[in-house]
Amino acid sequence: MNKAAKTAKELKEFYGRTPKTANFAVMSLIVGIIIDKLNEVNLSELPRLRATDRVNSPTEAYANVPDRRLRTAPAATVEGVTNVLDLNIRLLERELKREEIKRRTAAEWRLIERSYIRHADYTLPDFYDDFKTRIERGQATWADYREERRKWRRCENRWCLNVFPVDRDHFKKGEIKARNKHAKFCSSTCRTEHFKALKQYERTAEMYDNPTYLPQSEIDAELELETSINDAISRRELPFEHEHLIALENGSMKVESFAPTDDEVNGEVYECVTYNLNDLTDEEIREKGLEKYAKKRSTVML
Numbered sequence: 282m283n284k285a286a287k288t289a290k291e292l293k294e295f296y297g298r299t300p301k302t303a304n305f306a307v308m309s310l311i312v313g314i315i316i317d318k319l320n321e322v323n324l325s326e327l328p329r330l331r332a333t334d335r336v337n338s339p340t341e342a343y344a345n346v347p348d349r350r351l352r353t354a355p356a357a358t359v360e361g362v363t364n365v366l367d368l369n370i371r372l373l374e375r376e377l378k379r380e381e382i383k384r385r386t387a388a389e390w391r392l393i394e395r396s397y398i399r400h401a402d403y404t405l406p407d408f409y410d411d412f413k414t415r416i417e418r419g420q421a422t423w424a425d426y427r428e429e430r431r432k433w434r435r436c437e438n439r440w441c442l443n444v445f446p447v448d449r450d451h452f453k454k455g456e457i458k459a460r461n462k463h464a465k466f467c468s469s470t471c472r473t474e475h476f477k478a479l480k481q482y483e484r485t486a487e488m489y490d491n492p493t494y495l496p497q498s499e500i501d502a503e504l505e506l507e508t509s510i511n512d513a514i515s516r517r518e519l520p521f522e523h524e525h526l527i528a529l530e531n532g533s534m535k536v537e538s539f540a541p542t543d544d545e546v547n548g549e550v551y552e553c554v555t556y557n558l559n560d561l562t563d564e565e566i567r568e569k570g571l572e573k574y575a576k577k578r579s580t581v582m583l
Contacts, residue, residue: 293356
């Protein structure tokens, strides 16, 4: 085994999966180590994967390797080394983004929150347009509009733009059900989201420089890199040749024929993170959203 192959296998063994403790400083160090190790060897000594199908030129053989084979390439290949480096650079970019989120200013959070809307079924502009149509048809006046507006209320859920009636005698009777005159939210869903947002604000006050009402799912979505999303999509894409499409259309072939086999699925490497709660600080448990598991652990210990 040459030096390049030995180094490649060592890199795969030590850095081929997400580290137990992953933060920006750790990932910066790991990426630096990998690059230094690769600079010490001659990568041309490593073999490259080739396409198994018939090709017209040597260059085409290297360019047409299926994605599944590239993702599961052996450690001692150029593609295997690339996978290790790519994984750690992605993790480094994710941790850099996590640090940016942690340091985000209050003004930046408010701007993002204003653009996050979950409900807009019947908004104030909708109300205005509908009643204005009645006025233009001679069915009401602007004085009626002001009177009707008092019968409607804006939903207090910060993620909702809806208005809703709190008086049964409103002009949309039969289309929109009136709520109690003391109601603050257009639905029970909005009420739940409102109080979840308040809890999220308190929770993020302990994690970030400036707290936010934004749901944790939206924050986590920012950490999912575009390259990771594209890879997830490509894993589910099925390539079809023209003759295959014809066969599918006439029923002589089924789409299941193109699904990956069990061996192919089991051979893929997925990123999986396992946490030992005993090794995590309270701040790390909160940041990773593991509070409910920590509570279960405490209950069992008692």
